[in-house]
Amino acid sequence: MTPLAGYLLLSAMLFAIGLAGALTRRNAIIVLIGIELMLNAANLNFIAFWRFGPNPEALTGMMFVIFAIAVAAAEAAVGLALIIAIYRHYKTTAVDEVNHLKG
Amino acid sequence: MLNQMTLSFAIIAILIIAGATAAMTFRNLVHCALAVAVAFAGLAFAYLQLNAQFVGLAQILVYVGAVAILIVFAVLLTRGGEAAEKKVFSASWIWGGAIAVAVFGVLAWAIQHSFASQREPLPEAGASVKQIGTALMTKYVLPLEVIGLLLTAALIGAVIIAMREEDKSK
Structure with missing residues:
Protein backbone atom coordinates (compact mmCIF):
# COMPACT_ATOMS: atom_id res chain seq x y z
CA MET A 1 0.00 0.00 0.00
CA THR A 2 1.43 3.36 -0.99
CA PRO A 3 1.36 6.25 1.52
CA LEU A 4 -1.27 8.07 -0.54
CA ALA A 5 -3.65 5.10 -0.36
CA GLY A 6 -3.08 4.89 3.41
CA TYR A 7 -4.01 8.53 3.95
CA LEU A 8 -7.01 8.23 1.63
CA LEU A 9 -8.28 5.18 3.54
CA LEU A 10 -7.78 7.01 6.87
CA SER A 11 -9.75 9.94 5.49
CA ALA A 12 -12.54 7.65 4.23
CA MET A 13 -12.73 6.01 7.67
CA LEU A 14 -12.92 9.42 9.38
CA PHE A 15 -15.64 10.52 6.96
CA ALA A 16 -17.66 7.34 7.65
CA ILE A 17 -17.37 7.83 11.45
CA GLY A 18 -18.48 11.46 11.13
CA LEU A 19 -21.37 10.45 8.87
CA ALA A 20 -22.48 7.71 11.28
CA GLY A 21 -22.43 10.19 14.18
CA ALA A 22 -24.30 12.87 12.23
CA LEU A 23 -26.99 10.38 11.16
CA THR A 24 -27.49 8.43 14.39
CA ARG A 25 -26.98 10.78 17.35
CA ARG A 26 -29.88 12.72 18.84
CA ASN A 27 -28.01 15.69 20.28
CA ALA A 28 -27.59 18.58 17.83
CA ILE A 29 -24.12 19.44 19.17
CA ILE A 30 -22.86 15.91 18.41
CA VAL A 31 -24.41 16.13 14.94
CA LEU A 32 -22.42 19.32 14.39
CA ILE A 33 -19.23 17.59 15.64
CA GLY A 34 -19.87 14.81 13.11
CA ILE A 35 -20.15 17.37 10.31
CA GLU A 36 -16.88 18.96 11.46
CA LEU A 37 -15.21 15.51 11.32
CA MET A 38 -16.44 15.04 7.73
CA LEU A 39 -15.04 18.47 6.77
CA ASN A 40 -11.71 17.48 8.33
CA ALA A 41 -11.67 14.24 6.34
CA ALA A 42 -12.01 16.27 3.13
CA ASN A 43 -9.14 18.53 4.28
CA LEU A 44 -6.93 15.49 4.91
CA ASN A 45 -7.66 14.32 1.35
CA PHE A 46 -6.64 17.71 -0.06
CA ILE A 47 -3.35 17.73 1.86
CA ALA A 48 -2.56 14.10 0.90
CA PHE A 49 -3.16 14.80 -2.79
CA TRP A 50 -1.12 18.02 -2.54
CA ARG A 51 1.82 16.16 -0.95
CA PHE A 52 1.80 13.14 -3.29
CA GLY A 53 0.40 14.83 -6.41
CA PRO A 54 2.29 15.76 -9.58
CA ASN A 55 3.02 19.49 -8.92
CA PRO A 56 3.06 20.42 -5.24
CA GLU A 57 4.75 23.77 -5.98
CA ALA A 58 1.40 25.12 -7.24
CA LEU A 59 0.11 25.01 -3.59
CA THR A 60 -3.48 24.51 -4.77
CA GLY A 61 -4.50 21.81 -2.28
CA MET A 62 -2.88 23.67 0.60
CA MET A 63 -4.65 26.94 -0.22
CA PHE A 64 -7.95 25.08 -0.46
CA VAL A 65 -7.41 23.66 3.03
CA ILE A 66 -6.48 27.05 4.51
CA PHE A 67 -9.69 28.58 3.14
CA ALA A 68 -11.72 25.52 4.14
CA ILE A 69 -10.49 25.82 7.76
CA ALA A 70 -11.61 29.48 7.82
CA VAL A 71 -15.04 28.61 6.39
CA ALA A 72 -15.41 25.71 8.85
CA ALA A 73 -14.66 28.05 11.77
CA ALA A 74 -17.40 30.42 10.59
CA GLU A 75 -19.76 27.45 10.13
CA ALA A 76 -19.08 26.17 13.66
CA ALA A 77 -19.74 29.62 15.18
CA VAL A 78 -23.05 30.11 13.35
CA GLY A 79 -24.15 26.49 13.90
CA LEU A 80 -23.54 26.59 17.65
CA ALA A 81 -25.32 29.96 17.87
CA LEU A 82 -28.31 28.37 16.12
CA ILE A 83 -28.25 25.45 18.57
CA ILE A 84 -28.23 27.86 21.53
CA ALA A 85 -31.15 29.81 20.03
CA ILE A 86 -33.11 26.56 19.45
CA TYR A 87 -32.35 25.41 23.01
CA ARG A 88 -33.70 28.68 24.38
CA HIS A 89 -36.92 28.21 22.43
CA TYR A 90 -37.57 24.46 22.80
CA LYS A 91 -35.57 23.74 26.02
CA THR A 92 -34.00 20.74 24.27
CA THR A 93 -31.14 20.01 21.86
CA ALA A 94 -32.45 16.63 20.64
CA VAL A 95 -32.92 16.92 16.89
CA ASP A 96 -35.94 14.56 16.76
CA GLU A 97 -37.91 16.67 19.26
CA VAL A 98 -37.52 19.86 17.22
CA ASN A 99 -40.20 19.08 14.65
CA HIS A 100 -42.39 22.20 14.43
CA LEU A 101 -41.80 24.89 11.84
CA LYS A 102 -43.66 27.51 13.90
CA GLY A 103 -43.58 26.29 17.46
CA MET B 1 12.99 5.35 6.74
CA ALA B 83 -27.05 14.49 33.17
CA ALA B 84 -26.38 11.75 30.67
CA GLU B 85 -29.33 11.37 28.33
CA LYS B 86 -31.51 8.31 28.46
CA LYS B 87 -31.52 7.81 24.71
CA VAL B 88 -28.26 8.72 22.96
CA PHE B 89 -29.06 7.42 19.48
CA SER B 90 -32.06 8.27 17.35
CA ALA B 91 -34.75 5.71 16.55
CA SER B 92 -33.46 5.13 13.00
CA TRP B 93 -29.85 4.48 14.04
CA ILE B 94 -29.67 1.18 12.11
CA TRP B 95 -30.23 3.00 8.82
CA GLY B 96 -27.70 5.70 9.66
CA GLY B 97 -25.06 3.13 10.57
CA ALA B 98 -25.79 1.08 7.45
CA ILE B 99 -25.45 4.17 5.23
CA ALA B 100 -22.12 5.08 6.88
CA VAL B 101 -20.77 1.52 6.41
CA ALA B 102 -21.90 1.51 2.77
CA VAL B 103 -20.23 4.88 2.13
CA PHE B 104 -16.98 3.62 3.63
CA GLY B 105 -17.17 0.44 1.54
CA VAL B 106 -17.64 2.35 -1.70
CA LEU B 107 -14.86 4.82 -0.86
CA ALA B 108 -12.43 2.03 0.12
CA TRP B 109 -13.21 0.08 -3.05
CA ALA B 110 -12.65 3.19 -5.19
CA ILE B 111 -9.36 3.98 -3.43
CA GLN B 112 -8.06 0.41 -3.85
CA HIS B 113 -8.89 0.38 -7.57
CA SER B 114 -7.85 3.92 -8.55
CA PHE B 115 -4.58 4.31 -10.38
CA ALA B 116 -3.69 7.49 -8.45
CA SER B 117 -3.11 5.50 -5.26
CA GLN B 118 -0.73 3.08 -7.03
CA ARG B 119 1.76 5.82 -7.92
CA GLU B 120 5.02 5.99 -5.98
CA PRO B 121 5.42 9.20 -3.97
CA LEU B 122 7.63 12.09 -4.97
CA PRO B 123 10.80 12.35 -2.89
CA GLU B 124 10.16 15.73 -1.25
CA ALA B 125 7.40 18.28 -1.41
CA GLY B 126 7.05 21.17 0.95
CA ALA B 127 5.94 24.75 1.21
CA SER B 128 7.58 27.48 3.25
CA VAL B 129 5.52 30.12 5.02
CA LYS B 130 7.07 32.68 2.65
CA GLN B 131 5.71 30.82 -0.38
CA ILE B 132 2.26 30.59 1.22
CA GLY B 133 2.28 34.28 2.12
CA THR B 134 3.32 35.28 -1.39
CA ALA B 135 0.61 33.10 -2.92
CA LEU B 136 -2.01 34.52 -0.52
CA MET B 137 -1.04 38.10 -1.40
CA THR B 138 -0.85 37.63 -5.17
CA LYS B 139 -2.78 34.76 -6.75
CA TYR B 140 -5.30 34.21 -3.93
CA VAL B 141 -5.80 37.79 -2.74
CA LEU B 142 -9.46 37.95 -3.80
CA PRO B 143 -10.47 34.73 -1.93
CA LEU B 144 -8.57 36.08 1.09
CA GLU B 145 -10.65 39.27 1.08
CA VAL B 146 -13.85 37.27 0.63
CA ILE B 147 -12.89 35.08 3.61
CA GLY B 148 -12.36 38.22 5.69
CA LEU B 149 -15.83 39.43 4.76
CA LEU B 150 -17.34 36.00 5.46
CA LEU B 151 -15.76 35.82 8.93
CA THR B 152 -17.06 39.31 9.77
CA ALA B 153 -20.56 38.39 8.60
CA ALA B 154 -20.45 35.10 10.53
CA LEU B 155 -19.30 36.91 13.69
CA ILE B 156 -22.14 39.45 13.53
CA GLY B 157 -24.66 36.79 12.51
CA ALA B 158 -23.70 34.44 15.35
CA VAL B 159 -24.01 37.24 17.92
CA ILE B 160 -27.43 38.31 16.57
CA ILE B 161 -28.78 34.73 16.45
CA ALA B 162 -27.61 33.86 19.96
CA MET B 163 -28.72 37.21 21.44
CA ARG B 164 -31.61 36.95 23.91
CA GLU B 165 -34.86 37.87 22.18
CA GLU B 166 -36.82 40.84 23.51
CA ASP B 167 -40.22 40.00 24.88
CA LYS B 168 -42.59 41.20 22.15
CA SER B 169 -45.72 41.21 24.32
CA LYS B 170 -44.59 44.28 26.25
Missing part, protein backbone atom coordinates in the same frame (compact mmCIF):
# COMPACT_ATOMS: atom_id res chain seq x y z
CA LEU B 2 9.89 3.72 5.29
CA ASN B 3 9.37 1.70 8.46
CA GLN B 4 9.57 4.83 10.59
CA MET B 5 7.07 6.46 8.25
CA THR B 6 4.57 3.60 8.55
CA LEU B 7 4.97 3.43 12.35
CA SER B 8 4.26 7.13 12.82
CA PHE B 9 1.40 6.91 10.33
CA ALA B 10 -0.09 4.01 12.31
CA ILE B 11 0.14 5.97 15.58
CA ILE B 12 -1.49 9.04 14.02
CA ALA B 13 -4.21 6.94 12.37
CA ILE B 14 -5.04 5.18 15.65
CA LEU B 15 -5.16 8.56 17.46
CA ILE B 16 -7.54 10.07 14.88
CA ILE B 17 -9.84 7.05 14.59
CA ALA B 18 -9.98 6.48 18.37
CA GLY B 19 -10.71 10.16 19.03
CA ALA B 20 -13.43 10.33 16.39
CA THR B 21 -15.06 7.05 17.48
CA ALA B 22 -15.03 8.14 21.12
CA ALA B 23 -16.55 11.51 20.21
CA MET B 24 -19.38 9.80 18.36
CA THR B 25 -20.17 7.17 21.02
CA PHE B 26 -19.62 8.72 24.48
CA ARG B 27 -22.77 9.58 26.44
CA ASN B 28 -21.38 12.61 28.28
CA LEU B 29 -21.20 15.65 25.98
CA VAL B 30 -18.14 17.14 27.70
CA HIS B 31 -16.25 13.87 27.14
CA CYS B 32 -17.33 14.02 23.48
CA ALA B 33 -15.88 17.53 23.15
CA LEU B 34 -12.57 16.42 24.68
CA ALA B 35 -12.41 13.34 22.42
CA VAL B 36 -13.00 15.42 19.31
CA ALA B 37 -10.17 17.73 20.41
CA VAL B 38 -7.91 14.64 20.45
CA ALA B 39 -9.04 13.75 16.92
CA PHE B 40 -8.35 17.33 15.72
CA ALA B 41 -4.86 17.23 17.28
CA GLY B 42 -4.20 13.90 15.52
CA LEU B 43 -5.17 15.50 12.21
CA ALA B 44 -2.74 18.34 12.93
CA PHE B 45 0.02 15.72 13.44
CA ALA B 46 -0.97 14.11 10.13
CA TYR B 47 -0.59 17.47 8.37
CA LEU B 48 2.84 17.95 9.98
CA GLN B 49 3.77 14.43 8.83
CA LEU B 50 2.72 15.41 5.29
CA ASN B 51 5.11 18.40 5.30
CA ALA B 52 2.30 20.93 5.57
CA GLN B 53 3.58 22.74 8.68
CA PHE B 54 1.53 25.90 8.24
CA VAL B 55 -1.74 24.02 7.84
CA GLY B 56 -0.91 21.80 10.82
CA LEU B 57 -0.35 24.79 13.09
CA ALA B 58 -3.46 26.52 11.72
CA GLN B 59 -5.39 23.32 12.51
CA ILE B 60 -4.17 23.39 16.12
CA LEU B 61 -4.97 27.10 16.49
CA VAL B 62 -8.42 27.01 14.87
CA TYR B 63 -9.76 23.57 15.77
CA VAL B 64 -8.10 22.58 19.05
CA GLY B 65 -7.94 26.19 20.22
CA ALA B 66 -11.21 27.68 19.03
CA VAL B 67 -13.74 25.16 17.75
CA ALA B 68 -13.29 22.66 20.61
CA ILE B 69 -13.63 25.44 23.19
CA LEU B 70 -16.69 26.76 21.35
CA ILE B 71 -18.26 23.29 21.54
CA VAL B 72 -17.57 23.13 25.30
CA PHE B 73 -19.25 26.54 25.72
CA ALA B 74 -22.27 25.37 23.72
CA VAL B 75 -22.51 22.24 25.90
CA LEU B 76 -22.41 24.37 29.05
CA LEU B 77 -24.95 26.91 27.73
CA THR B 78 -27.41 24.17 26.75
CA ARG B 79 -26.83 22.25 30.02
CA GLY B 80 -26.03 19.10 28.08
CA GLY B 81 -23.29 18.02 30.45
CA GLU B 82 -25.42 17.87 33.58
